[in-house]
Amino acid sequence: MLGMSMTTVGLSHYLMVSLVMLCLGLFCVLTRRNAIGVLMGIELILNSAGINFVAVSRYGSAGFDGQVVAVFIVVLAAAESAIGLAVVLGIYRRMRAIDTSRLTTLQG
């Protein structure tokens, strides 16, 4: 495995990194009680998807399409976090808490 690491870096390496990031992100989203932590997990998931797009674009034959999408994802992530943080701020103002286990007013 280490010997193999000296060889060229291929598509599978990128996909592995991306998979690890996805798992970390999911883990973060599922376990964090802090809403900001949840948002950070979402960022990780988004960026793992971005890495996927760039890697597939680089090793595939679809030209620059994947990279364009990755740029979109970055922009989207920025917007998402801005709105997410604003929402969290709003919730905090109202509830004096950002603990997701306490924010269950939509309970059926």
Added chain:
Amino acid sequence: MQALRWIVLLPLIGAAINLTIGSRIQRSVGRAAVAVLGSGIALAAFAISLTGFLRLRSLEPESRLLIDTVLPWLHVGTLDVSIAFQLDPLSAVMVLVVTGVGSLIHIYSYGYMDEDPALWRFFGLLNLFLFAMLTLVLGDNILVMFVGWEGVGLCSWALIGFWYKDRANTAAADKAFLFNRVGDFAFLCGTMLLFWTLSGLGHATLTFRELDTAAALLEGQALWGVPVATLATLLLFVGATGKSAQIPLYVWLPDAMAGPTPVSALIHAATMVTAGVYMVSRLHVLFSMAPLTLDVIAVTGATTAIFAATIAVTQHDIKKVLAYSTVSQLGYMFVALGCGAFAAGVFHLVTHAFFKACLFLGAGSVIHACHHEQDMRRMGGLRSKMPLTFWTFLISTMAIAGLPPLAGFFSKDEILWKAYQHSPLLWGVGLATAGLTAFYMFRQVFLVFFGDNRAGAVLDDAHGGHGAHDAHGAAAAHDDPHGHHGHEVHESAAPITLPLVLLAFGALTVGWLGIPSALGGSNLFTEWLAPVFAAAGEHHGAEHEGLELEYALMAVSVLVAFAGITLAYLVYIRKSLSADTFSRMAGGVPYRLSFNKYYVDEFYYGTVVAGGLALSRALGWFDKNVIDGVVNGAAAMVRGVAFLSGGIDKLVVDGLVNFTARALDGAGGALRLVQTGNINAYVYVLLIGVTAVLLTGAW
């Protein structure tokens, strides 16, 4: 001519004023104001009529027709009717009589109703009557005429029941109205039949002028095997019998005497009751096409004339005698119409309007002076106390008796002459009626004005059926609000005597308009109407055929009149003949028949009224037992069905609905557990879901 509408509209305006704010005028301005308004309007209408008449006279005889179209009225399908008035020689005569005699009676009313608190209502209704009568007379088509025809009936009803606090008066009013309605219904049927047939022939019209030409189309048309012209005219004539009080619909007129005397004079003697005569004359072209109808008219007229005259002979109520006399004289007019002598009928209508109005007003003057006593057995000897009333009454009596040279002589003799040419039998009946008329009218004069005053006499009513009681009811109707109970009888005031004098003058002179050529006259009246009746083929050359015969007939009729007068004189003045000998004749049967009016009222009560009541009782029983049974059965059935349906509703439908609700409620309760509100939990579910989808896809 625009002015025509004002003849009709002025009385309407007068009625509108008096019937709305009349009571206030009477209270604040005075009784005279109300009377002046009412009479002034009538006089104004008379003045306009007079100018219209003069205008008409200045035209050529053939083109004597003035038309005033006010408004288009009905335009439905082929029917096209306008509110339009026409003045031709015939309607001009009628309008002059209606407004002229009407004005005098308006003036008279002020004197006669001097103590009545509702003077404004009286004058308002009189004006309304004038409006309706003038609409009837001036209308240029049958529908406008029918509006007037109904209007006069309504006003007649309102005025007969003017003293409505007495039940008997309103009953008489209702009786008059109902009998008129029977006639009106037939009139309407006749009109519709006429219109229907004509529109089937492509000449839909109800306008008199056009009817005269379109009538020829009816030749050969038949409905159920009867010529349409005959059927339509018969129906129209039934309408005339209602309005003009002919057999079989005459019984309302004597009862109508319950109204105030000016009403009797205006409506039930001079104008409204002649509407039938006018209508038949107006549609003479149509009637001339139906010989059968003319025969029916002549026979009905003659029968009514003699029938009513025999009743008049025995009546005690001063107004009832005059009422039966009116019925009888109207019968004369119909005899003339039935013989095709339309001008003669209208001529008698005019002369009758004068002398009968004068007689009624004279009777009213007597009644007024005698404190609303109407029984002639309680009068007598009034000649010296009421000279003006006496003389005018006498002149009119001589006129109606047919003494030359008064009005009645000329008009009656013309009718008798035409009747003789038509059928000597008709003439015989007419002659007998003339004799009876002379007798009962002079009986009245002698009873009222001669002999001793019998005021307050106790009457023996042992044999007097309900006729005498009617008289008392009518006499008591006014209940003497005057307060002056003195028995001093004196001449009436100027508003009463002035119309009397003018009408008596008319009764004296109007006949001279129609002096026949046999007596060296030129019969201006017939000549005036000639353009109207030219189509009816009334040939006045025929009179020259038997000049001697005509003289002889005249002499006979005058002799018969004198015989009647002499008989009355012998019975009631000289008393050389006792009235009792006549009343006991033939076991008293003829007397009782006549006194009780041949029991016609009883006959109607026994048949029509009792029949109607029995029918309504039978229908009531049927209603109660059969219809109600069906309805109740249906209701019970519906209730049973409703009970079942309610049960099903409660158990099945409600059960289903409740089950659905409960099921949804349970499902909701179960599902709500999923909605924790915790984001982390949602993400778990999401993850599991996505993983499941991916795994499924991978397989």
